[in-house]
Amino acid sequence: xxxxxxxxxxxxxxxxxxIKSPISGNQTLNNLAVANNNNRPNPQKxxxxxxxFRCDGRTHCSQMTSCxxxxxxxxxxxxxxxxxxxxxxxxxxxxxxxxxxEKCLKSSQNN
Numbered sequence: 001x002x003x004x005x006x007x008x009x010x011x012x013x014x015x016x017x018x019i020k021s022p023i024s025g026n027q028t029l030n031n032l033a034v035a036n037n038n039n040r041p042n043p044q045k046x047x048x049x050x051x052x053f054r055c056d057g058r059t060h061c062s063q064m065t066s067c068x069x070x071x072x073x074x075x076x077x078x079x080x081x082x083x084x085x086x087x088x089x090x091x092x093x094x095x096x097x098x099x100x101x102e103k104c105l106k107s108s109q110n111n
Contacts, residue, residue, distance in 0.1 A: 061091035070095050 053069050055077035064070040064082070070090040073080050082090035089096050 061094045064091055064095060067091065067096040 051072070053072040055073065058064070058073065059077075059080045059082070061070060061082050064073065067090075070082055074082050074088075074090040080090075085092075091097075
């Protein structure tokens with residue numbers, strides 16, 4: 001019986017004992033435990049990048065609107081027909097090759 005009374009008294013006192021904390025002042029043990037959990041730095045979760053493009057059945061360069069889109073399709077989508085020479089660069093004559101860069105340069109120089 002004495003053990004039960006001692007345990008109850010210790011439990012009651014642990015709830016009432018104030019601990020001086022340099023960060024947050026007087027707190028009970030339970031409040032201190034909660035405060036310590038709140039003071040831990042939370043690791044920043046990097047947002048998962050939402051894909052700008054999605055596989056939607058297009059397979060040809062004429063259906064693309066940019067080199068980035070063609071590259072996404074070549075790397076991620078099945079049955080695409082955008083890399084005729086198999087070098088890993090899609091749509092070289094329309095979007096991603098030197099010829100397309102020259103077209104853009106000539107177009108900007110004419111304006």
